[in-house]
Amino acid sequence: MIYLQLFFEFFKTGLFALGGGLATFPFLMEIGDKYGWYTSSELADMIAISESTPGSLGINTASYCGFKVAGILGAIVSTVGEVLPSIICICIVVSVLERFKSSKTVNNAFEGIRPAAYGLMCAAVIDIFLESVFAKDAYLVSHKIMDLFDLRLLAIFGAIYFINKKHRFHPIYYVLISAIAGIVFGL
Amino acid sequence: MLAILENEIVDNKGWASKEELVDYMAVSRCTPGVVAINLATFVGCKLCGTIGGFVSTAGFITAPLLIIVFLARAIFLYASSPMVVSALKGLKAGMGALIFTSIASLLKPSIKDFYSFIVAFVAFFIVRFTNVPIIFVIILGIAAGLIKRRAS
Numbered sequence: 001m002i003y004l005q006l007f008f009e010f011f012k013t014g015l016f017a018l019g020g021g022l023a024t025f026p027f028l029m030e031i032g033d034k035y036g037w038y039t040s041s042e043l044a045d046m047i048a049i050s051e052s053t054p055g056s057l058g059i060n061t062a063s064y065c066g067f068k069v070a071g072i073l074g075a076i077v078s079t080v081g082e083v084l085p086s087i088i089c090i091c092i093v094v095s096v097l098e099r100f101k102s103s104k105t106v107n108n109a110f111e112g113i114r115p116a117a118y119g120l121m122c123a124a125v126i127d128i129f130l131e132s133v134f135a136k137d138a139y140l141v142s143h144k145i146m147d148l149f150d151l152r153l154l155a156i157f158g159a160i161y162f163i164n165k166k167h168r169f170h171p172i173y174y175v176l177i178s179a180i181a182g183i184v185f186g187l
Numbered sequence: 188m189l190a191i192l193e194n195e196i197v198d199n200k201g202w203a204s205k206e207e208l209v210d211y212m213a214v215s216r217c218t219p220g221v222v223a224i225n226l227a228t229f230v231g232c233k234l235c236g237t238i239g240g241f242v243s244t245a246g247f248i249t250a251p252l253l254i255i256v257f258l259a260r261a262i263f264l265y266a267s268s269p270m271v272v273s274a275l276k277g278l279k280a281g282m283g284a285l286i287f288t289s290i291a292s293l294l295k296p297s298i299k300d301f302y303s304f305i306v307a308f309v310a311f312f313i314v315r316f317t318n319v320p321i322i323f324v325i326i327l328g329i330a331a332g333l334i335k336r337r338a339s
Binding site: 159 | 232240
């Protein structure tokens with residue numbers, strides 16, 4: 001049953017993804033590969049939309065994937081699945097807060113989890129960048145390395161990166177600028 | 188987003204002091220799940236127990252869920268319009284820049300020494316070139332962290 005699968009997969013994501021929204025990307029890729037619910041190109045779309053809407057990126061992508069796979073109920077099931085581990089763990093931790101905070105074992109474990117999660121994130125982000133910042137579609141047609149680089153995409157990427165680095169405007173401006181640039185450039 | 192949470196929780200509602208929030212944040216970072224959700228649950232749990240945790244998380248996810256469903260439907264309906272396709276391609280490149288900024292800012296706190304670089308590299312290599320499930324990579328990471336301390 002698809003709702004149970006969604007719930008289980010996103011529960012697993014919520015339980016093992018430690019950190020911000022980026023930490024969920026490797027899991028989203030794995031889910032897409034395992035069930036064929038969406039392609040990596042569709043995932044790149046979903047991540048871009050989720051990044052440009054209010055709320056936490058990790059949760060938004062879960063809602064979007066769930067919706068894509070099984071409609072509104074799918075969105076609800078996936079979102080609830082992803083936050084349930086948080087609720088359970090936090091409610092347990094609250095009662096042992098002091099011990100948890102000063103626990104050597106927890107801190108040591110994180111010395112290893114952080115870099116491992118970072119390696120996973122980098123692998124996922126490379127795949128997503130091939131779809132979004134580089135022109136993977138064009139490359140797959142021509143098999144010429146140069147076709148991976150679409151100057152228009154790289155210009156948008158670079159412009160947003162430097163504007164954000166200098167000014168830190170509200171993300172909605174970046175959403176508008178990059179969408180309008182996409183239309184103007186006729187991507 | 189964390190800044191908005193801080194403003195609302197500490198200054199407007201007085202649900203936690205700034206020091207408490209720093210504690211909550213630290214714990215939220217090292218418990219399973221997305222940090223912002225953990226933090227919302229934490230504040231709810233502290234104030235009103237388990238029910239509080241459930242309620243604040245429900246509040247935190249409802250509005251974004253509705254917006255996503257609405258947007259996803261709209262994009263599904265207009266997916267064939269060339270203008271939407273172009274806008275989406277531009278959006279992906281632009282949002283890629285924000286993702287790049289996030290992952291760059293995580294580099295320093297994640298990779299502190301040669302050991303953590305090796306752990307990150309091995310994790311990257313495993314997920315890239317084998318079919319080992321991600322969960323095992325995380326578990327390997329835990330093991331690597333515990334072994335590191337034992338050794339030093």
